[in-house]
Amino acid sequence: MTSERVHDVLVVGGGNGGLSAAAHLLRKGCRDVGMIEPAERHVYKPLQHYVGTGRARQDELVREQSSLVPEGVEWYRTAAVAIDPVRRIVRCADGREVRGADIVLAPGARIDWSLLPGAERALAEGTAITTWDDRELERARSRIAATTSGRAIFHVHGQPASGQETAFKPLFIACDTWRAAGVLDRIEVVLVHEGARLHRVEAIEREIRRHLDDYGVDVRLGTRLQSIDGDAVALVGPYGSGTEHADLIVLHAPYAPHPFIAASGLDAEGTGGFVAVDPETLRHPEHPRIWAVGDGADLGDARTGGALRKQVTTVVENIRRARGGQPLQRYDGYTVAPIMTARRSLSFGEYDRELRVRRSLPVPDEIRSSPLWYALDRYALPQVYWHRILKGRL
Numbered sequence: 001m002t003s004e005r006v007h008d009v010l011v012v013g014g015g016n017g018g019l020s021a022a023a024h025l026l027r028k029g030c031r032d033v034g035m036i037e038p039a040e041r042h043v044y045k046p047l048q049h050y051v052g053t054g055r056a057r058q059d060e061l062v063r064e065q066s067s068l069v070p071e072g073v074e075w076y077r078t079a080a081v082a083i084d085p086v087r088r089i090v091r092c093a094d095g096r097e098v099r100g101a102d103i104v105l106a107p108g109a110r111i112d113w114s115l116l117p118g119a120e121r122a123l124a125e126g127t128a129i130t131t132w133d134d135r136e137l138e139r140a141r142s143r144i145a146a147t148t149s150g151r152a153i154f155h156v157h158g159q160p161a162s163g164q165e166t167a168f169k170p171l172f173i174a175c176d177t178w179r180a181a182g183v184l185d186r187i188e189v190v191l192v193h194e195g196a197r198l199h200r201v202e203a204i205e206r207e208i209r210r211h212l213d214d215y216g217v218d219v220r221l222g223t224r225l226q227s228i229d230g231d232a233v234a235l236v237g238p239y240g241s242g243t244e245h246a247d248l249i250v251l252h253a254p255y256a257p258h259p260f261i262a263a264s265g266l267d268a269e270g271t272g273g274f275v276a277v278d279p280e281t282l283r284h285p286e287h288p289r290i291w292a293v294g295d296g297a298d299l300g301d302a303r304t305g306g307a308l309r310k311q312v313t314t315v316v317e318n319i320r321r322a323r324g325g326q327p328l329q330r331y332d333g334y335t336v337a338p339i340m341t342a343r344r345s346l347s348f349g350e351y352d353r354e355l356r357v358r359r360s361l362p363v364p365d366e367i368r369s370s371p372l373w374y375a376l377d378r379y380a381l382p383q384v385y386w387h388r389i390l391k392g393r394l
Contacts, residue, residue, distance in 0.1 A: 010100025023392025150247030
């Protein structure tokens with residue numbers, strides 16, 4: 001016989017979205033919040049690219065989950081395996097069942113290297129590296145530093161992707177590192193990008209292209225990395241298929257949803273298992289007391305930390321409004337594109353669902369790469385994350 005616990009709001013997931021949602025709920029007066037999350041360590045993902053390219057230390061990246069769970073939240077240190085969306089009961093891996101009057105789904109997405117044939121072996125052998133997995137960062141740093149000649153292929157895939165624009169960070173930091181070492185001219189740098197464009201926002205596209213041209217990068221748009229076999233990379237693109245040699249392969253990790261979403265009938269059709277959600281209210285279209293934020297939801301480009309901050313505050317406010325019979329708040333799809341263009345320079349583009357450029361800072365141009373935006377992204381935002389965002393203060 002399983003025991004059932006009941007909470008006013010139950011949060012599934014303890015990453016950025018889950019922790020900040022729980023903290024905001026408490027600050028809004030909800031005194032009965034439960035959170036389901038099996039991980040004992042919490043990784044600040046945006047910093048991974050800096051660690052993997054030698055711009056930050058590993059010890060800046062991780063904190064114990066127990067130090068971050070807001071006081072007053074009941075933490076279930078187990079994984080969700082199924083949800084009854086009608087009764088709003090979550091079944092956990094340890095056998096417990098937990099009910100929520102409202103449920104906030106913030107499970108994130110998981111890296112699934114099996115989606116890219118040969119990737120796991122290439123990573124294990126050192127032919128390929130990635131800055132998306134915190135277990136691979138030291139190898140990535142050392143391989144970039146040791147590369148002095150040959151061909152380096154950088155890989156960027158389409159959605160679903162967590163913080164897709166940050167996939168440019170290892171490319172630009174590596175190029176600037178090689179230029180500073182005097183070896184860039186001896187390295188053929190290739191960007192393999194699945195998209196037909198570098199970015200959907202024209203101004204951001206121009207800024208990315210400006211720096212790619214400066215470094216002499218061979219850009220191949222509409223090209224998919226099909227598989228890896230040792231140092232051979234199989235590519236499929238507009239000019240046909242072929243296999244190319246690479247001395248260094250830098251992979252953008254493939255992401256997949258957690259299986260319990262589709263198994264519970266909460267997924268959006270044709271997404272492979274991401275949570276169905278109204279993109280403006282962040283409410284499930286069939287189950288009005290189930291809400292979703294973050295990488296695990298079907299929200300297109302809005303899979304960034306900046307987007308998540310807006311999503312969380314919208315969901316917390318909408319739970320309150322829905323209970324009071326008030327019109328719901330609307331999320332406009334705001335997201336950010338923090339793109340490193342050199343070791344100490346970054347473009348900080350902001351835009352919404354309609355691809356309109358947005359500005360949060362009182363400056364004329366955030367998209368033009370600047371050392372100021374680098375300092376913000378590298379030094380200020382990690383502190384804001386640990387001390388304000390996860391505590392529901394922003």
